[in-house]
Amino acid sequence: MRRYAKLLAVQIRxxxxxxxxxxxxxxxxxxxxxxxxxxxxxxxVVVFGQRATVAGWSFGEAxxxxxxxxMLGGVLEGAVNPSLAAVVEHIRKGTLDLVLxxxxxxxxxxxxxxxxxxxxxxxxxxxxxxxxxxxxxxRAPSVGDVGLALVLFLSAVVVLYSxxxxxxxxxxxxxxxxxxxxLFSSIFDAARWPASIFRGVLSFVFTxxxxxxxxxxxxxQALLGRLSGATFAGAIAGAGVFAFVGRRVWLRSLARYxxxxx
Amino acid sequence: xSLRSTGRAxxxxxxxxxxxxxxxxxxxxxxxxxxxxxxxxxxxFSAVARDGPIGGFGxxxxxxxxxxxFVVRQFTSAWxxxxxxxxxxxxSLAMRLLRPLSPVACWAVENLAAMPLRLVVVIPVAAIALVxxxxxxxxxxxxxxxxxxxxxxxxxLLTFLVHVAIGTLxxxxxxxxxxxxxxxAGYLVLSGYLVPVAFFPPALRETMRWLPFRYQIGLPVEILxxxxxxxxxxxxxxxxxxxxxxxAIATAAIWRRGLRRFAAYxx
Numbered sequence: 001m002r003r004y005a006k007l008l009a010v011q012i013r014x015x016x017x018x019x020x021x022x023x024x025x026x027x028x029x030x031x032x033x034x035x036x037x038x039x040x041x042x043x044x045v046v047v048f049g050q051r052a053t054v055a056g057w058s059f060g061e062a063x064x065x066x067x068x069x070x071m072l073g074g075v076l077e078g079a080v081n082p083s084l085a086a087v088v089e090h091i092r093k094g095t096l097d098l099v100l101x102x103x104x105x106x107x108x109x110x111x112x113x114x115x116x117x118x119x120x121x122x123x124x125x126x127x128x129x130x131x132x133x134x135x136x137x138x139r140a141p142s143v144g145d146v147g148l149a150l151v152l153f154l155s156a157v158v159v160l161y162s163x164x165x166x167x168x169x170x171x172x173x174x175x176x177x178x179x180x181x182x183l184f185s186s187i188f189d190a191a192r193w194p195a196s197i198f199r200g201v202l203s204f205v206f207t208x209x210x211x212x213x214x215x216x217x218x219x220x221q222a223l224l225g226r227l228s229g230a231t232f233a234g235a236i237a238g239a240g241v242f243a244f245v246g247r248r249v250w251l252r253s254l255a256r257y258x259x260x261x262x
Numbered sequence: 263x264s265l266r267s268t269g270r271a272x273x274x275x276x277x278x279x280x281x282x283x284x285x286x287x288x289x290x291x292x293x294x295x296x297x298x299x300x301x302x303x304x305x306x307f308s309a310v311a312r313d314g315p316i317g318g319f320g321x322x323x324x325x326x327x328x329x330x331x332f333v334v335r336q337f338t339s340a341w342x343x344x345x346x347x348x349x350x351x352x353x354s355l356a357m358r359l360l361r362p363l364s365p366v367a368c369w370a371v372e373n374l375a376a377m378p379l380r381l382v383v384v385i386p387v388a389a390i391a392l393v394x395x396x397x398x399x400x401x402x403x404x405x406x407x408x409x410x411x412x413x414x415x416x417x418x419l420l421t422f423l424v425h426v427a428i429g430t431l432x433x434x435x436x437x438x439x440x441x442x443x444x445x446x447a448g449y450l451v452l453s454g455y456l457v458p459v460a461f462f463p464p465a466l467r468e469t470m471r472w473l474p475f476r477y478q479i480g481l482p483v484e485i486l487x488x489x490x491x492x493x494x495x496x497x498x499x500x501x502x503x504x505x506x507x508x509x510a511i512a513t514a515a516i517w518r519r520g521l522r523r524f525a526a527y528x529x
Contacts, residue, residue, distance in 0.1 A: 032444060039447040043457050047306070050316040050461070055309055186296040193302075197309045202302070 007104060008112055015115035022118075029118040037070055037125050040192055055197045060136030062194060064223055067129035068153065068216040069192040074122025075157055076164075076188070082114040084164050088171045094259045107165070107250050130223075141223050148232065149223035155239035156215045160188075162246030163210070169253035191216045214238055268367045275368060279375025287379065294383050297335050303456050304328035317461040322394075323487075327458055329391040330483045335455070336380045337414060338479055340422040342369045343442045346429030351436070355524065366426055366517065373422060402488035409495055413482040416502045421478045423509035426517065433520035448473075454480025460489070474509070477502040 019025070044066060048059040057065075087110045090096040099109050134140055141149070167184055187210055190198075195213035198206055206212040218235045221227040283290060307324050310316055319327065346369075349355040358365040428445060431438040450456050453475035459467055470476050481498055484490060490498065 039451040042451040046457050046461050183292050183296040190302045202305050
């Protein structure tokens with residue numbers, strides 16, 4: 001365990017050193033993040049310009065969901081996407097051999113190989129959104145709720161990561177996968193809305209198949225102090241299931257790896 | 263790169279494009295699935311409209327609008343920017359430049375040749391629209407249908423030109439996909455793709471009238487649904503084609519200057 005913590009520190013340090021070489025990217029990423037957030041907020045403003053509440057969510061409360069969406073997007077782009085996109089490249093070129101030869105868990109190594117710290121500027125934007133959302137609601141979240149929300153946010157990261165590792169595992173079967181990742185991000189986009197807005201088939205899909213509720217709605221509900229204990233437990237259990245399945249799928253797919261030339 | 267040699271190669275280019283589209287049909291399906299955003303927006307706005315119409319749109323109007331948006335999106339898609347970025351980075355653009363054909367024409371034909379296959383997915387959606395909400399392209403007369411086709415062609419052309427212009431920027435920036443992301447963000451919100459133009463406050467609507475985004479998708483949808491009178495439609499079409507002219511001139515300038523900078527790496 002300590003060895004892995006050390007390894008993680010080394011990998012993160014390497015990424016930070018690379019990032020420091022591209023300092024201007026900080027401004028660029030920050031600017032892009034602001035533009036994207038502004039566009040993401042527009043439909044929200046339009047919808048709540050028509051109605052005071054939608055499916056039981058006020059504007060301020062819906063902003064909290066958007067905040068979590070922005071934050072999770074930053075984590076996805078900064079910590080999850082870059083590494084796993086590199087895995088696809090490894091599989092295609094056969095250079096995954098070099099990773100498999102190293103005396104550490106392959107999933108750990110490939111998942112931590114690359115971080116883009118500047119992308120985390122989205123987290124700052126998210127905090128601004130939270131501040132404005134709670135300003136609209138007219139109160140601050142309690143300390144306990146912040147703790148619960150933090151736990152659920154971490155479980156959301158676990159779910160997101162597990163979904164991603166499953167998508168990447170598909171690369172062992174079909175090599176062309178860049179468009180699958182594109183599909184993934186466009187579906188993730190629906191997570192910017194409170195899940196309870198969706199009805200019927202979409203509601204089923206977004207709860208159980210692609211658990212968008214787990215990703216943004218539950219953490220937001222926790223921060224608002226509206227989450228029941230049962231949902232909390234269910235969310236944690238769900239994250240556990242996703243992590244387990246993700247790991248199994250990765251191991252099974254890895255067994256199929258035959259190395260490409262080299 | 264004369265116009266005549268390009269014209270002579272046209273049938274072959276179309277055949278290659280069709281064959282490619284069929285060969286990568288799985289990939290195309292995934293691409294099309296990633297354009298289902300209008301359907302999510304439909305679910306969202308239907309939830310909002312459950313207790314009364316919004317912005318003059320009832321449930322059926324919303325369904326018609328977003329199904330039409332989905333269909334129009336399929337026929338106004340371009341992917342030249344990705345293609346150009348890839349070819350510039352790998353240096354394979356050099357191979358294209360060796361041919362006695364304009365690369366821009368090649369990309370355009372490849373793009374257009376994929377359209378027939380997209381019909382396979384679009385027809386069911388259009389059929390659903392037809393049955394559930396009774397939207398047909400001829401509901402507002404044949405003249406309107408003709409204007410719709412014109413604006414649809416214009417929307418594709420504008421999107422394609424923007425793609426070539428942004429893609430060519432990669433000759434200066436090494437990677438211009440970030441620029442495309444920013445453009446796309448503007449497109450998402452200001453074009454009527456995610457939110458109908460009619461829902462915006464008047465001041466913003468006036469701004470959108472003069473920005474290019476709406477002419478990439480919103481206008482054909484609005485004409486199809488007969489949202490405007492004839493005079494307004496014609497005036498909007500005028501703005502659309504003015505933007506196409508601007509985009510064509512800008513693209514030609516960027517392309518010509520960019521090629522001078524092109525150094526085929528590797529190869």
